[in-house]
Amino acid sequence: MMAQDDPSAAMELVGRLEHLAVGAGVAAALQAAVKLGVPEAVGDEPKEVAEIATKANVLPGTLGRLLRALERQGVFEEVSPGFYRHNELSRLLRDDSPYGLKHLVVWLGAPWTWQAWPRLDEAVRHGKAVVPEIYGKDFYSYLNQDAPESARAFDKAMTAVSSLSSRQVAKNVDLGEVNSVVDIAGGQGHLLRTLLAQHSHVHGTLFDLEGTVADAVPELGEDGEFGDRCQVVAGDCLSEVPVKAELYILKNILDWPDENSLRVLNNIKETADPGSRVLVIDSVMDAVPEEMRVTSVIDLFMLLNVGGQRHTRSEFEALFGKAGFEFTRTVAVPGTFPTLHLVEARIPG
Numbered sequence: 173m174m175a176q177d178d179p180s181a182a183m184e185l186v187g188r189l190e191h192l193a194v195g196a197g198v199a200a201a202l203q204a205a206v207k208l209g210v211p212e213a214v215g216d217e218p219k220e221v222a223e224i225a226t227k228a229n230v231l232p233g234t235l236g237r238l239l240r241a242l243e244r245q246g247v248f249e250e251v252s253p254g255f256y257r258h259n260e261l262s263r264l265l266r267d268d269s270p271y272g273l274k275h276l277v278v279w280l281g282a283p284w285t286w287q288a289w290p291r292l293d294e295a296v297r298h299g300k301a302v303v304p305e306i307y308g309k310d311f312y313s314y315l316n317q318d319a320p321e322s323a324r325a326f327d328k329a330m331t332a333v334s335s336l337s338s339r340q341v342a343k344n345v346d347l348g349e350v351n352s353v354v355d356i357a358g359g360q361g362h363l364l365r366t367l368l369a370q371h372s373h374v375h376g377t378l379f380d381l382e383g384t385v386a387d388a389v390p391e392l393g394e395d396g397e398f399g400d401r402c403q404v405v406a407g408d409c410l411s412e413v414p415v416k417a418e419l420y421i422l423k424n425i426l427d428w429p430d431e432n433s434l435r436v437l438n439n440i441k442e443t444a445d446p447g448s449r450v451l452v453i454d455s456v457m458d459a460v461p462e463e464m465r466v467t468s469v470i471d472l473f474m475l476l477n478v479g480g481q482r483h484t485r486s487e488f489e490a491l492f493g494k495a496g497f498e499f500t501r502t503v504a505v506p507g508t509f510p511t512l513h514l515v516e517a518r519i520p521g
């Protein structure tokens with residue numbers, strides 16, 4: 173029987189679709205709570221909405237509505253009518269949470285995203301990014317030149333996401349015979365710091381755009397803990413990769429158009445010695461189905477901003493082939509979400 177012929181089954185479907193259709197409102201509620209400091213105002217013991225509102229400096233009536241909407245999604249717990257406390261999910265949004273997910277929430281709700289999502293239909297029709305259409309320049313130029321707040325929110329979100337996985341990644345990267353590493357588009361250097369901390373013989377270079385490396389983690393700076401075996405280099409990897417190393421890391425960067433990825437790989441080939449290794453660290457599209465609920469939407473996010481995409485393992489392998497690299501292997505990094513994969517290749521010769 174078709175669900176439409178069974179009124180209660182049909183209503184269940186209607187409910188599921190309506191839930192999906194209000195998704196933008198759910199994301200906005202989460203972002204509003206973080207921006208208003210609600211997670212810091214709610215405690216582990218139940219508090220009345222009025223008390224939370226005073227602490228967050230908002231109106232109690234509307235805050236009650238915001239908390240109710242989030243509680244329905246499993247964020248915060250309403251212990252008795254009008255009294256809320258943290259649950260495991262809402263606690264992750266606090267400023268003092270070691271996971272820093274607050275920064276990811278702020279980034280995923282950056283003002284440009286609310287300009288770009290409504291144009292997803294155009295992006296799907298034409299297969300092109302919409303950010304350059306809206307702002308008249310490519311995504312990273314727009315961020316760094318015109319939207320410094322969003323740019324710093326991006327850097328913080330990337331660092332937060334990196335901090336969730338860096339230790340696991342570092343455990344799985346084989347640096348036994350490697351003396352020098354460059355992390356290309358390495359953000360603020362969280363992964364590089366972790367690698368240098370775990371491998372005292374390794375010298376590292378952090379390479380990223382100027383605005384990003386200006387806020388590199390202090391341990392990598394000249395006076396920092398690893399200052400004597402680390403350099404921080406500002407530059408554009410699409411123009412050149414001016415650093416020689418035995419291992420080139422590309423984490424969460426080859427998700428832009430493949431022509432850009434090929435340019436970066438070619439720039440590496442121009443500088444590096446034959447035999448040098450390249451390691452792509454990324455989540456992949458053919459991972460665990462449950463993870464795909466996040467990854468497949470991030471894939472659309474990439475389409476909107478840089479006209480890019482998430483890849484499958486074999487697409488990465490093919491990319492290496494096109495760039496003239498020898499593909500070596502792919503391994504998953506356990507304990508990461510979405511699961512990161514290490515896709516390795518070497519420069520022939």
Ligand SMILES: C[S@@+](CC[C@H](N)C(=O)[O-])C[C@H]1O[C@@H](n2cnc3c(N)ncnc32)[C@H](O)[C@@H]1O
Pocket residue numbers: 312330331333334356357358359360379380381384407408409410422423424425
């Ligand atoms: C998605 S983030 C990944 C950051 C870091 N690798 C990580 O996994 O946390 C992409 C990074 O690429 C950098 N980036 C973008 N275009 C670049 C370019 N042309 N040259 C160098 N870095 C670039 C951005 O500044 C940003 O730090």
